[in-house]
Amino acid sequence: MHDGDFILLDFVGRVADTGKVFDCTLQEDAEREGIRHPRHAYRPALVILGAHMVIPGLEERLKGLLAGQEKEFTIPPAEAFGPRSPGLVRTLPLAAFLRQKVQPVPNDVVDVDGAQGRVQSVSGGRVRVDFNHPLAGKSLAYRVRITKQLATPQEQVEELLRFRELPATATVAGEQATITGTVPAFAQAALKDLITKWVKGITVVTFAGEGAAPSPAAQPEASAPPAPKRARAKNA
Numbered sequence: 001m002h003d004g005d006f007i008l009l010d011f012v013g014r015v016a017d018t019g020k021v022f023d024c025t026l027q028e029d030a031e032r033e034g035i036r037h038p039r040h041a042y043r044p045a046l047v048i049l050g051a052h053m054v055i056p057g058l059e060e061r062l063k064g065l066l067a068g069q070e071k072e073f074t075i076p077p078a079e080a081f082g083p084r085s086p087g088l089v090r091t092l093p094l095a096a097f098l099r100q101k102v103q104p105v106p107n108d109v110v111d112v113d114g115a116q117g118r119v120q121s122v123s124g125g126r127v128r129v130d131f132n133h134p135l136a137g138k139s140l141a142y143r144v145r146i147t148k149q150l151a152t153p154q155e156q157v158e159e160l161l162r163f164r165e166l167p168a169t170a171t172v173a174g175e176q177a178t179i180t181g182t183v184p185a186f187a188q189a190a191l192k193d194l195i196t197k198w199v200k201g202i203t204v205v206t207f208a209g210e211g212a213a214p215s216p217a218a219q220p221e222a223s224a225p226p227a228p229k230r231a232r233a234k235n236a
Contacts, residue, residue: 001063003050004198006150006159009062010044016074016139044147046163048198055080058142070145077137084137094125153177156199164191168209176204183207
């Protein structure tokens with residue numbers, strides 16, 4: 001596998017020193033570990049190599065695999081979510097939370113000025129919050145299997161729509177991809193950028209169906225694919 005390849009990936013990710021599963025794509029694994037969410041659709045995760053959709057150590061190791069190959073490996077903190085930083089543990093006044101009608105309790109996840117942290121303690125009118133990533137400082141053990149490599153532009157665009165959870169279909173003809181369905185105007189510019197950047201040969205993206213064409217003045221800044229929901233944990 002190489003940069004720019006689209007792959008579908010099944011994996012189980014564990015904290016290496018405890019064996020605790022923090023994310024997986026297979027329903028049977030989630031049920032066995034007691035972490036299955038009834039509203040979550042378990043299926044292989046889309047990864048575009050080189051797009052930084054997964055942690056660096058995982059992305060680099062995936063490049064050495066073939067479709068259908070299964071592999072296990074351990075990724076050190078430096079190639080995962082980095083070391084823990086004492087400077088990201090802050091003590092804040094309880095009054096600041098109460099003014100926002102938030103009553104913090106230990107282990108709650110709170111948002112402070114756009115940054116998410118976990119409440120460690122509440123005492124004496126002060127709240128101690130850890131803004132480190134939950135997996136910072138931890139080695140991660142993965143079992144992975146590339147279930148499929150998406151080779152055609154048609155497959156790649158269709159999978160990008162599923163990745164963005166958009167109720168739409170795609171038709172690819174030559175250098176043009178036509179997206180039919182409900183794509184909100186605010187999402188069209190970013191989706192167009194995503195397709196033209198990563199799907200080789202596609203230079204034009206048009207939209208048909210519900211969702212007004214985006215206004216040039218209102219278009220959001222185009223961006224690369226977001227950090228993956230897959231292969232990273234919300235908590236550990």
